[in-house]
Amino acid sequence: MLFIPEVLTILVLDILFIFFATLAFFQSYKIFKNWDIKATTQAQYNLEKTSYLSATIIKFIFIVKVPLFLFFIFTLDKISNILSGAMCGAGVVDATEYGNYLFVIKIINLYIFAYWLALNNEDLKHEEQPFTKFKFGFFLIIFFALIAEIILEFSMFNAIDLDEIVNCCGTIYSSTSNSYFAYILSLKPIYLLSVFYINFLAMIIFYHFKKKSLFALANIFFIITSILTLITFYGTYIYELPSHHCPFCLLQAEYYYVGYLLYTLLFLGTFYAICVGFIPTEDKTLQSNYKKSLLFNTLYLLLVSAYPVIYYLKNGVLL
Amino acid sequence: MIQVKNISKTYITNKNYTTTALDDVILQIFEGELVVLRGSSGSGKSTILSLIAALLKPTSGDIIVDNKHISKLSDHFASEFRREHIGFVFQKYNLITDLSVKENILLPLIPLNLPEEEMQSKLNSVSTKFHIEHKLEELVKNLSGGEQQRVAIARANINNPKIILADEPTANLDEELSLHFIKILQELKADGKTIVIATHDPLFFDLDIVDKEIRIHKGKIL
Numbered sequence: 001m002l003f004i005p006e007v008l009t010i011l012v013l014d015i016l017f018i019f020f021a022t023l024a025f026f027q028s029y030k031i032f033k034n035w036d037i038k039a040t041t042q043a044q045y046n047l048e049k050t051s052y053l054s055a056t057i058i059k060f061i062f063i064v065k066v067p068l069f070l071f072f073i074f075t076l077d078k079i080s081n082i083l084s085g086a087m088c089g090a091g092v093v094d095a096t097e098y099g100n101y102l103f104v105i106k107i108i109n110l111y112i113f114a115y116w117l118a119l120n121n122e123d124l125k126h127e128e129q130p131f132t133k134f135k136f137g138f139f140l141i142i143f144f145a146l147i148a149e150i151i152l153e154f155s156m157f158n159a160i161d162l163d164e165i166v167n168c169c170g171t172i173y174s175s176t177s178n179s180y181f182a183y184i185l186s187l188k189p190i191y192l193l194s195v196f197y198i199n200f201l202a203m204i205i206f207y208h209f210k211k212k213s214l215f216a217l218a219n220i221f222f223i224i225t226s227i228l229t230l231i232t233f234y235g236t237y238i239y240e241l242p243s244h245h246c247p248f249c250l251l252q253a254e255y256y257y258v259g260y261l262l263y264t265l266l267f268l269g270t271f272y273a274i275c276v277g278f279i280p281t282e283d284k285t286l287q288s289n290y291k292k293s294l295l296f297n298t299l300y301l302l303l304v305s306a307y308p309v310i311y312y313l314k315n316g317v318l319l
Numbered sequence: 320m321i322q323v324k325n326i327s328k329t330y331i332t333n334k335n336y337t338t339t340a341l342d343d344v345i346l347q348i349f350e351g352e353l354v355v356l357r358g359s360s361g362s363g364k365s366t367i368l369s370l371i372a373a374l375l376k377p378t379s380g381d382i383i384v385d386n387k388h389i390s391k392l393s394d395h396f397a398s399e400f401r402r403e404h405i406g407f408v409f410q411k412y413n414l415i416t417d418l419s420v421k422e423n424i425l426l427p428l429i430p431l432n433l434p435e436e437e438m439q440s441k442l443n444s445v446s447t448k449f450h451i452e453h454k455l456e457e458l459v460k461n462l463s464g465g466e467q468q469r470v471a472i473a474r475a476n477i478n479n480p481k482i483i484l485a486d487e488p489t490a491n492l493d494e495e496l497s498l499h500f501i502k503i504l505q506e507l508k509a510d511g512k513t514i515v516i517a518t519h520d521p522l523f524f525d526l527d528i529v530d531k532e533i534r535i536h537k538g539k540i541l
Contacts, residue, residue, distance in 0.1 A: 040324075040381040040390065048376075052393065127396050 002160045004082075006075040011157065013064065014150045020057050025143045027054040028136040035133045051132060055120055058139055061146075062113040069110050070260060073251055083166055089248035090169035096159035102152040109149050111271060112142050118275045122285070169246035173231065181231070185245060189233040196225040200301055203273070207290055216277020219270045219293065226266050230304065237307035242319040262300060269296030320513055321348040321371060321482070326380035326390075328366050328538075340366040342538040343380075348515060350481075353508050353528050356517040358535035364517035365410075367535070368484045371515065372405045373397035384482070402427060406475030410487040412467050414474070416460035420451060423459055424473045445473040449503065465496035472503060483507055485516045489523075497522050504528060 031051050036044055076089030086092055093099035116138060123131035171177060175185040199222050206215035231245050238255055239246075250259030272293035276286060312318055328341040341363045348354050356364040369375040370382055373389045374397075382390040389400055401407075414423050424445060428438050446452040449469045459467060468488065475483060489497040497520065505528050507514060516523060523529065534541040 037391070040377075040379060040388075042327075042379040045376055045378065045390075048391070048393075124393065124395065127392060129393070 001158045002079065002162070004075075004078065006071070006078055007157050010068070010072065010075060010153065013068065014153060017061050017065070017146065018150060021061055021143055021146055024054045024057045024061075025140065027051075028058075028139045028143075032133060032137045032140060035136070037128060037132070051129075051136070054136070055124075059117060059120055062117050065113050065146075066110060066117070069106060070264075072106065073248075073260075077248070077251055079160070083160065083162060085165040085168055087168040087170070087249070088246060088252060090172050090246050091166045092160070093248075094172050095161075095164070095166040096156050098152050098156040098159060102149065102156050105145065105149050105152060109142075109145050110267065111274060112145060114267075114271050115274055115278065116142065118271075119279055122279050122281055169248060170244065173245040173247075174243075181245075184228060185232055187228075187232065189229070192225065192229050192232055196222075196229045199225050200297065203294070203297065207294060212277050212286075215290070215293075216273050219273030219277075219297070222273075222297065223266065223270050226300065226304075230262070234304040234307055236319050237311050240311065240319075258303075262303060265296045265300040265303070269293050269298075269300055272296065320350040320385060321346075321515075322381075322383040323347070323367065323371070324381040324383070326367075326370060326377045326382065328363075328370065328375065329378045340538050341370075341377075344535075344538070344540055346533060346540060348513060348531070350513055351508070351511050352530040353504065353514040354516070354531045354533060355523050355526075355529050356515065356533050356535055357519065357524065358517075359519055361537075362535045363538040364519075364535055365486050366538075368407075368486050368515060368517050371482070372407050372484055373400050374407075402430065402478060404480050404482055406472075406478070406480040406483045408468070408471050408475050408483070408485040408488050410490050412471040414459045414467060414470055417458065419456055419458055420446075420462070420470050421455040423470055424451075424455075424477055426474060427478050441477055441479075445476050448506070449473045449476070464491050465499065468492065468496070468500065469503075472500075476507075481513060483512050483514045485514070485518075487518055487520070488516060489518065489520045494522070501526065501528075 027050050031047055031054065034043065034047055035051075073089060076092045079092045080086040080088050083092055083095060086095065093103050116135065119131055119135050119138070123129050123135055172179065173181050173185070175182050199218060203215060203218045203222060206218055227247065230250075231247050235245055235247065235250065236242050238250055238258060248259070249255065250262065251257060252259075270293070272289045275281070275289045276293060281289070308318060323344055323346045326341055326344045327339070330338045330340055332338060344363070344367065346367075356367060358364050366375065370377055370390070371384065373382075373392055377390050380390070381388060384400075384404065387400065389397065392400060415426070418426075421442060424442055425438060428441065433441075442455075443452070446455060449472050451466065451469045451473055454462065454466060454470075459470060462470065468491075489500055492500065501522065504514060504516075508528055524532065
């Protein structure tokens, strides 16, 4: 097991998460099974008290888990300094068989946990608590996603061997590598960029016609197109190197930590769109979520688009 | 206006000991009525008031005020309900003694973020009505018992609530001040307020202004 202060912090928090989430899991089961908001029985009043406590426990787990994702990325970067061959977090993720699965489940969980928080927030806004049964039922499922993430996290930190030389990001994100990234990098950027901008345009059209579900789906697709275009095209302008495609190096000091800003904007933009599509809210909240989503996504788009434009203005050519 | 339906309330003091404060209580209070809950100490009067004010949740049963099931409200909505509908005069007044009369009376308005002029106008109105306008800048700890009670009543009325609940309001007053309190009740009733008083003070029994007297003994309505 790799014991550095950052990893220890994550592992200690993971143990606390398991303990409290397990408590909340059993209470959530009781609530999901027996909840009847109209009942005035002793059992229902007890469930109402339990529901406030359980919702608070789950809320605090997820409130810590969401920003902890950035700390996890920061930790990967830190580990890369002591892991032979690794130049950034990408080398650490690739160092064990668990890394890539962990990273994918972390991104999915990030959205799921944030969605639960938004759902809980919406539920508590209404006297009749319309989403209580659903949010606790949903937690019964996502509890396993949380546990799976924690198990993978333990497994990854346990499997990292500091004596073993790992691949650097230049090898992993190369058009000649054996991974699926080679296929992605073989795609012509112009096609991916067209899909990316058409995707953004579609989001604006769906906003204009107030098509909530389509707006949310377009945003889910936007996460994928954004990351693909970042790896294949925009990243090369941030690094000013045509062959460098790593999505992790953006998080380093030499690129002014721009990755944290880009990924946060992308997360916020797409997350608010998911709220638009999948949480029934009153019109004021809906409009606010639409606008926040468009604002953050537009900022992301403008920021990544600025890099090739500035490069062209400075050098008179594209990479 | 206020419906108490099959309410039971049990306090759990420890794992092996519980106290039943109310047992299947049913009562109905109409708008504008002045109702006295009469019973000895520990009979459950204060528990009924706390339940109507949504300060407590029942063990079972339902409380409906203005068609709102207040026993089902979460803490957030219960606070909102109290702020808008209830004025509560506590037995020991529950004033903050290190604050001035003015600050105590204005406390319920703080979460509303009202403009300064509106707050001042409400303050002037209640302080004049309950004859405490000359003491506004004084610290509460320097006031007499009767004055403190008038501050408590002014605070309970600053939001112009429809319902006034008073728990043993004359327990700490001499007879003269108690009679003065009854005068204030007359005024509040004339304003159309619904008033519920929990007391075992004989002064309130058989008063003209009392519409209904409800006797409670060991958590049951007699």
